Amino acid sequence: MFLGIREMLHSxxxxxxxxxxxxxxxWLVVILSGLANGLAEGNRLAVDQWQAEGVIVSKxxxxxxxxxxxxxxxxxxxxxxxxxxxxxxxxxxxxxxxxKRTNVSFFGIQKNSSLLPKITAGxxxxxxxxxxxxxxxxxxxxxxxxxxxxxxxxxxxxxxGWTVKSTYNIVPVxxxxxxxxxxxxxxxxxxxxxxxxxxxxxxxxxxxxxQSKKNEVEYLPIESFIQSLPGYSxxxxxxxxxxxxxxxxxxxxxxxxxxxxxxxxxxxxxxLKVQGVPTSFLVKSVMSQTLIxxxxxxxxxxxxxxxxxxxxxxxLPFANNIGEIALNCGLLIVVAALGGLASIGTIRKIKPLxxxxx
Amino acid sequence: xxxxxxxxxxxxxxxxxxxxxxxxxxxDFSIQSGEFVAIxxxxxxxxxxxxxxxxxxxxxxxxxxIIGQQKISAMTDREKNKMRFEKIGFIxxxxxxxxxxxxxxxxxxxxxxxxSKKDKQLKKTLLKELDIEKLVEQYPQDLSGxxxxxxxxxxxxxxxxxxxxADEPTASLDxxxxxxVVKILAREAKEQNKAIIMVTHDDRLxxxxxxxxxxxxxFMEETTKKG
Numbered sequence: 001m002f003l004g005i006r007e008m009l010h011s012x013x014x015x016x017x018x019x020x021x022x023x024x025x026x027w028l029v030v031i032l033s034g035l036a037n038g039l040a041e042g043n044r045l046a047v048d049q050w051q052a053e054g055v056i057v058s059k060x061x062x063x064x065x066x067x068x069x070x071x072x073x074x075x076x077x078x079x080x081x082x083x084x085x086x087x088x089x090x091x092x093x094x095x096x097x098x099x100k101r102t103n104v105s106f107f108g109i110q111k112n113s114s115l116l117p118k119i120t121a122g123x124x125x126x127x128x129x130x131x132x133x134x135x136x137x138x139x140x141x142x143x144x145x146x147x148x149x150x151x152x153x154x155x156x157x158x159x160x161g162w163t164v165k166s167t168y169n170i171v172p173v174x175x176x177x178x179x180x181x182x183x184x185x186x187x188x189x190x191x192x193x194x195x196x197x198x199x200x201x202x203x204x205x206x207x208x209x210x211q212s213k214k215n216e217v218e219y220l221p222i223e224s225f226i227q228s229l230p231g232y233s234x235x236x237x238x239x240x241x242x243x244x245x246x247x248x249x250x251x252x253x254x255x256x257x258x259x260x261x262x263x264x265x266x267x268x269x270x271x272l273k274v275q276g277v278p279t280s281f282l283v284k285s286v287m288s289q290t291l292i293x294x295x296x297x298x299x300x301x302x303x304x305x306x307x308x309x310x311x312x313x314x315x316l317p318f319a320n321n322i323g324e325i326a327l328n329c330g331l332l333i334v335v336a337a338l339g340g341l342a343s344i345g346t347i348r349k350i351k352p353l354x355x356x357x358x
Numbered sequence: 359x360x361x362x363x364x365x366x367x368x369x370x371x372x373x374x375x376x377x378x379x380x381x382x383x384x385x386d387f388s389i390q391s392g393e394f395v396a397i398x399x400x401x402x403x404x405x406x407x408x409x410x411x412x413x414x415x416x417x418x419x420x421x422x423x424i425i426g427q428q429k430i431s432a433m434t435d436r437e438k439n440k441m442r443f444e445k446i447g448f449i450x451x452x453x454x455x456x457x458x459x460x461x462x463x464x465x466x467x468x469x470x471x472x473x474s475k476k477d478k479q480l481k482k483t484l485l486k487e488l489d490i491e492k493l494v495e496q497y498p499q500d501l502s503g504x505x506x507x508x509x510x511x512x513x514x515x516x517x518x519x520x521x522x523x524a525d526e527p528t529a530s531l532d533x534x535x536x537x538x539v540v541k542i543l544a545r546e547a548k549e550q551n552k553a554i555i556m557v558t559h560d561d562r563l564x565x566x567x568x569x570x571x572x573x574x575x576x577f578m579e580e581t582t583k584k585g
Contacts, residue, residue, distance in 0.1 A: 010458030276444070
């Protein structure tokens with residue numbers, strides 16, 4: 001500690017440079033993980049709001065809610081599961097002259113369904129063609145009581161309530177009853193009567209999937225369902241890979257810096273070794289230096305990130321996860337410290353003999 | 359007066375065959391506490407090899423080095439390190455000061471390595487005797503050559519060693535400063551009862567020493583003291 005701290009105070013510029021690099025890496029990692037979280041949340045928020053254990057989809061749907069079709073007949077017990085219809089469509093205000101359209105995802109659910117998130121304003125759905133929309137739509141100009149047109153659907157839909165923010169596939173969710181979504185999807189096709197997209201299972205039991213349907217449908221635990229959301233895993237993998245690479249880069253930067261600093265101090269370490277200063281003392285000094293650099297760099301990075309987050313535009317899907325930030329920052333400190341370890345061998349190998357010209 | 363260091367029949371041979379170089383040949387040497395001994399000789403004569411063997415930084419090819427009661431050859435590297443820290447002080451050619459430590463911290467470093475070495479009284483005495491009290495807040499870069507060597511002497515003595523090895527301590531100094539430094543070394547040997555071995559090639563300094571050993575082509579012999 002003693003040697004390390006005094007050296008840093010004496011050559012401030014050098015050490016400030018490495019601190020600022022670590023700070024920038026931390027900043028990038030925090031922002032990237034915030035974006036990754038925001039995007040992930042945008043994809044799955046509505047699914048999380050179901051608080052479900054799993055989903056039943058038809059086998060040929062390849063885990064995709066949108067293309068799954070199930071004939072909702074009496075063989076399904078529906079003790080702990082309820083049907084859902086889903087359709088992605090674009091909407092616009094019926095009364096508006098402009099053609100401004102917004103992409104949304106319709107969820108058709110039962111009356112008094114537990115799948116509906118908390119209603120913040122308005123009322124529940126009482127009849128067909130009434131909708132409750134995610135709070136996001138307020139931000140793009142929709143108001144309670146507005147009449148909207150959805151896709152090519154001929155009837156007008158009325159906003160009768162707002163839920164808390166709810167998104168699926170990064171678009172706002174509109175909740176309505178099963179029939180409205182069915183009509184939106186298939187028109188008035190009588191053959192599609194009782195067709196639903198999936199069952200959302202709140203508690204899995206033995207007979208959740210009836211024996212007679214085992215060949216037609218499959219049960220997906222909610223986490224595998226989320227992982228199979230279109231684009232979800234690919235997107236997370238991309239951003240996570242970037243974060244992991246940043247961690248790797250941080251390790252290398254600290255390793256290279258500490259190594260170069262160690263080489264610069266070879267003569268000094270030699271002299272100290274001649275005087276009988278044990279190698280462990282020198283190693284401790286370098287390691288404490290690395291740890292302090294990492295701690296200060298990461299802390300400054302966190303401060304910089306907090307300042308940045310205030311100024312991020314609202315349209316950016318950004319969500320902080322304190323646990324994840326803590327984990328990433330912890331990892332950053334660990335890898336930076338590990339980088340310092342790379343120089344221990346060099347310190348050990350320094351020959352004291354050189355210092356007295358022998 | 360007690361014998362603190364003895365070399366018995368020490369040989370050091372580098373290389374083999376055609377490249378064989380005999381750096382030290384059958385060197386017998388001993389020094390007692392309170393003695394100030396100079397080692398002289400032309401460059402390449404084996405002076406540095408002698409110092410490094412005394413310090414346990416190199417093993418002799420044959421012969422025995424005994425510090426206090428202990429044979430160095432029987433020690434592990436860790437024990438040699440400890441022995442150096444406990445028993446030997448070093449003053450090196452271009453001063454062994456750490457560039458980023460203030461003078462007071464150069465001394466504190468020794469306490470940090472081993473807290474049992476903390477000795478306020480000794481520190482005070484050293485700062486006063488070496489006339490560096492006013493320099494404690496300075497960095498080595500702000501000191502003159504003579505001041506640096508005085509601080510280096512203080513550091514070499516602060517861990518209270520029995521032996522001080524000085525490797526050309528006056529090499530970077532002008533005559534006046536060189537005399538000053540050597541005088542201090544001679545005084546410390548007597549006052550603090552240290553055994554000091556100084557390697558030098560500067561004949562003018564020898565008047566301050568108790569004994570002068572000359573090394574030439576690996577052979578060591580005592581020469582008569584000049585003036």
